[in-house]
Amino acid sequence: MSSDEPAGGLSLAWRATLRRDLVLRLRRPGEVLNPLAFFALVITLFPLGLSPSASLLATIAPGLLWVAALLAALLSLDGMFRDDAEDGSLEQLLLSPQPLPALAMAKVAAHWLLTGLPLALMAPLLGVMLSLPAGSYGVLALSLALGSASLSLIGAIGAALTVGVPRGGVLLSLLVLPLYIPVLIFGVGAVQAAAQGDGVAAHLAILGALLAAGLTLAPFAIAAALRIGLNG
Amino acid sequence: MWAFLHKLGSPKGFYAISGRWLPALWGVAVALILVGGVWGLVFAPADYQQGNSFRIIYVHVPAAFLAQSIFVAMAVAGLVFMVWKIKLADMAAAMMAPLGAGMTFVALFSGAVWGVPTWGTWWQWDARLTSMLILLFLYIGVIALRGAFVSRDGGARAASLLAMVGVINIPIIKFSVEWWYTLHQPASFSITEKPAMPAEMWLPLLSMVLGFYAFFLAVTLTRTRSEILRRESSKRWVRALVEERR
Amino acid sequence: MSLRLQARRLACERDDRWLFHDLDLEIRAGEILRVEGPNGSGKTTLLKILAGQPMEHAGEVLWNGTPLRRSRSDFLANLLYLGHAPGVKAALTPLENLAWYQALAGEPGDEASRLGALERIGLAGFEDLPAAQLSAGQQRRVALARLELTPRLLWVLDEPFTAIDRQGVAALEARLEAHAERGGGVLVTTHHELRASSGLRRLTLGEGGGGVER
Amino acid sequence: MAFDSLSAFLSMGGHAPYVWSAYGATAALLLGVGWHARAERRRVRRDLARRMRRERRQAEAADASTDEGPTR
Numbered sequence: 042m043s044s045d046e047p048a049g050g051l052s053l054a055w056r057a058t059l060r061r062d063l064v065l066r067l068r069r070p071g072e073v074l075n076p077l078a079f080f081a082l083v084i085t086l087f088p089l090g091l092s093p094s095a096s097l098l099a100t101i102a103p104g105l106l107w108v109a110a111l112l113a114a115l116l117s118l119d120g121m122f123r124d125d126a127e128d129g130s131l132e133q134l135l136l137s138p139q140p141l142p143a144l145a146m147a148k149v150a151a152h153w154l155l156t157g158l159p160l161a162l163m164a165p166l167l168g169v170m171l172s173l174p175a176g177s178y179g180v181l182a183l184s185l186a187l188g189s190a191s192l193s194l195i196g197a198i199g200a201a202l203t204v205g206v207p208r209g210g211v212l213l214s215l216l217v218l219p220l221y222i223p224v225l226i227f228g229v230g231a232v233q234a235a236a237q238g239d240g241v242a243a244h245l246a247i248l249g250a251l252l253a254a255g256l257t258l259a260p261f262a263i264a265a266a267l268r269i270g271l272n273g
Numbered sequence: 274m275w276a277f278l279h280k281l282g283s284p285k286g287f288y289a290i291s292g293r294w295l296p297a298l299w300g301v302a303v304a305l306i307l308v309g310g311v312w313g314l315v316f317a318p319a320d321y322q323q324g325n326s327f328r329i330i331y332v333h334v335p336a337a338f339l340a341q342s343i344f345v346a347m348a349v350a351g352l353v354f355m356v357w358k359i360k361l362a363d364m365a366a367a368m369m370a371p372l373g374a375g376m377t378f379v380a381l382f383s384g385a386v387w388g389v390p391t392w393g394t395w396w397q398w399d400a401r402l403t404s405m406l407i408l409l410f411l412y413i414g415v416i417a418l419r420g421a422f423v424s425r426d427g428g429a430r431a432a433s434l435l436a437m438v439g440v441i442n443i444p445i446i447k448f449s450v451e452w453w454y455t456l457h458q459p460a461s462f463s464i465t466e467k468p469a470m471p472a473e474m475w476l477p478l479l480s481m482v483l484g485f486y487a488f489f490l491a492v493t494l495t496r497t498r499s500e501i502l503r504r505e506s507s508k509r510w511v512r513a514l515v516e517e518r519r
Numbered sequence: 520m521s522l523r524l525q526a527r528r529l530a531c532e533r534d535d536r537w538l539f540h541d542l543d544l545e546i547r548a549g550e551i552l553r554v555e556g557p558n559g560s561g562k563t564t565l566l567k568i569l570a571g572q573p574m575e576h577a578g579e580v581l582w583n584g585t586p587l588r589r590s591r592s593d594f595l596a597n598l599l600y601l602g603h604a605p606g607v608k609a610a611l612t613p614l615e616n617l618a619w620y621q622a623l624a625g626e627p628g629d630e631a632s633r634l635g636a637l638e639r640i641g642l643a644g645f646e647d648l649p650a651a652q653l654s655a656g657q658q659r660r661v662a663l664a665r666l667e668l669t670p671r672l673l674w675v676l677d678e679p680f681t682a683i684d685r686q687g688v689a690a691l692e693a694r695l696e697a698h699a700e701r702g703g704g705v706l707v708t709t710h711h712e713l714r715a716s717s718g719l720r721r722l723t724l725g726e727g728g729g730g731v732e733r
Numbered sequence: 734m735a736f737d738s739l740s741a742f743l744s745m746g747g748h749a750p751y752v753w754s755a756y757g758a759t760a761a762l763l764l765g766v767g768w769h770a771r772a773e774r775r776r777v778r779r780d781l782a783r784r785m786r787r788e789r790r791q792a793e794a795a796d797a798s799t800d801e802g803p804t805r
Contacts (some may be wrong), residue, residue, distance in 0.1 A: 050624075050625025050626075051625070053622050053625055053627060054622050054623050054624075054625055057618070057619050057622030057623065058619070058623070058624075061608075061611070061619045064610075064611070064615070065608060065610050065611065068610045068611075068649075069610065074277070078707075087701050087719070113387065117410060126606070127604070127607060128604055128606060128607060128609065129602050129603065129604025129605055129606035129607075130606040130607070130608060131599070132572070132600075132604070132606060133602075133606045133620065133623065134623070135572065135573070136570060136572065136595060136598065137274040137569065137623045137624065138592050138595040138596045138624065138625060139623065139625065144623075188438070191440060197483060198434075198438055202431050202434065202435060203418070203421070205422070206421045206422065209421065212414075212417055212418065212421050215413065215414050215417060216414040218410070218504075219407050219410040219411050219414065219439075219442075219446070220439070220442050220446075222407060222446055222449065222450070223442075223446055223448075223449035225443045226450070226452065226453045227449060227452075227669075228455070228496075230456065233604050251445070254445075258441065262434065262437075262438055265434055266431075266434055267577070268573035269427065269430040269431050269434060269573075270431065271573075272427070272567070272572060272573055272574050306763070310756075314742075314752075314756070315734060315735065315736065315742065316734055316735060317735060318735050319735055319746065323746045324746045324747070324748060325745040325746040325747075325752060326745070326748040326751050326752060328745070328752050328756075329751065329752055329755040329756075332755055332758075332759040333755065334757055336759065358575075372766055375762050375766060376762070378762075379758055379759050379762050382755070382758050383755035383758065383759065385736055386751045386754050386755045387751065387755065390748050390751055424533065426533070426575055446783065488763060488767070492766055492767065492770050494769070495770040495774060496770050496773060496774075498774065499770075499773045499774045499777045502777045502778065503777055504535065504782055506781055506784070507535065511781070512785060515781050515782050515785060517786075
């Protein structure tokens with residue numbers, strides 16, 4: 042019954058929360074695979090809806106890939122805190138002696154590792170199908186990996202705010218999508234620059250700056266949003 | 274000074290003090306808008322390049338100013354509500370949100386209409402109009418989030434936090450949209466960026482902008498007073514007030 | 520280790536309706552405080568406030584004489600709160616559930632202690648099944664195993680007897696009494712009549728109106 | 734005065750539909766919001782007065798105090 046937490050308390054709790062969320066998602070593989078299938082499906086719709094012309098697809102591929110990946114990442118956002126709120130474990134997370142912003146980050150990290158990162162890794166494959174110019178595949182994956190981390194952070198604020206709202210999925214998209222716009226613009230910009238053979242350092246640097254800003258501010262916003270969302 | 278602020282922070286004190294200011298505020302708002310409107314429509318010279326369609330500036334710019342200012346005001350009210358638990362701040366924030374969304378819509382509409390004679394199209398993905406459109410979505414989000422909560426206090430806190438998150442993001446969004454626009458439409462003609470205007474052109478604009486701000490204050494105060502009566506309807510001073518006015 | 524949880528002039532207003540106001544209470548070592556009252560009288564809300572959850576309220580909660588907001592980490596390190604929902608992940612096994620709760624408290628814990636706690640609560644043989652395959656009462660027992668596992672001074676339990684069978688109820692009652700006798704404190708809401716014991720006190724919340732318990 | 738005649742003013746140099754629709758939308762918003770704020774104020778006061786009358790009648794009828802709030 043010591044009142045002083047051992048020094049390793051937070052890192053222990055953080056790793057356990059991350060591992061728990063990863064295990065939970067992996068036990069229901071659908072949650073991990075469905076966004077990927079959705080991503081592939083949406084990309085398939087565009088050549089069917091527009092034209093199979095490789096030159097047309099190549100020019101719009103960066104935007105299509107980014108928008109489709111962004112929507113796919115949005116799909117799994119609603120469950121980020123909702124399942125925990127329903128079975129009562131979110132309440133326990135809030136009552137842990139560890140700082141809530143840090144623990145919330147563990148949950149965001151788990152979400153990114155099994156949503157944003159797989160989407161980023163899969164995007165080059167779909168890029169081939171859209172005749173994305175060679176040389177931009179690495180930038181596509183990198184920009185999506187960087188950008189989707191920001192999306193997970195921003196999305197977590199919305200997911201936490203709507204955790205107590207029944208059927209809050211549509212509302213969540215409404216709250217979160219406008220805030221996604223800067224990430225989308227610079228992410229697409231990076232891929233377009235790479236496709237045209239221009240330098241991409243500036244774009245990636247801005248994406249990194251957005252992520253850094255998100256990493257410093259979002260944890261506190263998520264923690265505040267969880268306190269509001271859970272107890273209405 | 275502190276005693277005055279303290280009185281202003283309590284619903285009862287606010288109700289009394291704002292009641293004294295309101296008639297004058299409404300008067301100023303109506304006068305400034307009428308003067309600015311007539312001046313801008315009738316007396317200000319036509320623009321040498323755009324002709325009379327330039328007169329749309331006298332409604333577009335004040336509406337756009339207000340659209341952004343109201344969002345900031347909403348976020349500040351939200352901060353005051355969250356930090357100092359002053360319910361009055363939340364009442365004001367709740368009451369100003371629809372006006373802000375309306376102003377954003379008018380700014381968008383007048384901008385689109387202005388686009389026809391200037392660009393020859395109803396909608397142009399111009400940096401300012403695009404930012405304005407995103408702002409409208411942010412307003413809709415805040416209003417919808419407040420409405421989605423069963424508990425009014427919960428909705429108030431959620432809307433306050435979202436407004437604060439939004440206000441941090443607005444500069445980033447504006448910056449990114451402007452960057453995106455220059456990338457895709459290099460050096461195009463932007464409607465509201467004018468070189469130095471003569472006084473007879475910008476004075477009516479100033480009158481309109483000030484008039485719009487006064488109007489915003491007057492509407493927010495009036496509606497906040499109504500909201501106070503609604504929320505505090507079981508308090509004794511509200512009862513006494515209604516008795517005395519009968 | 521001292522235990523003194525006080526509430527002074529506690530009031531909670533939900534959308535202009537008083538759930539309770541001017542509420543004073545105190546829990547010391549060796550006491551079981553049972554909060555009773557009809558549905559909607561604010562029992563759950565009161566427990567959440569006293570457990571340091573972020574609920575809007577007026578008045579003050581003191582932990583060992585210090586306001587909660589200043590003694591929060593010390594308070595949380597001594598608190599075990601079990602809410603309406605048991606907080607048991609259906610996709611995880613009882614062992615995994617307990618391991619997370621231990622880590623969340625900053626304790627590494629070990630498998631043997633978790634197995635022991637599950638056995639004492641009557642879940643021997645169910646340790647490695649996903650909690651989804653357990654009955655509601657068994658899931659509640661997984662949560663209650665935390666009482667065995669993590670030594671905490673103050674237990675705040677919201678309807679802990681829900682879905683528990685008769686033997687389990689008796690065992691849990693004995694556990695609460697034993698905790699009080701060892702110098703712990705218990706704050707509990709229940710519709711189940713607790714048998715009289717030396718440390719038992721009750722607090723009745725009044726007819727707060729027609730609200731629905733959340 | 735930037736216009737020679739009323740018809741010149743109304744036609745706005747050929748830009749009449751744009752100028753007048755922009756001003757019309759703005760005027761509609763301002764008038765609508767202003768009117769709504771006043772109507773809301775009247776409605777709130779009327780509802781409150783009506784509620785107080787009803788409560789007074791009920792109090793007289795039941796002769797019981799309607800003290801709010803639970804006790805413990």
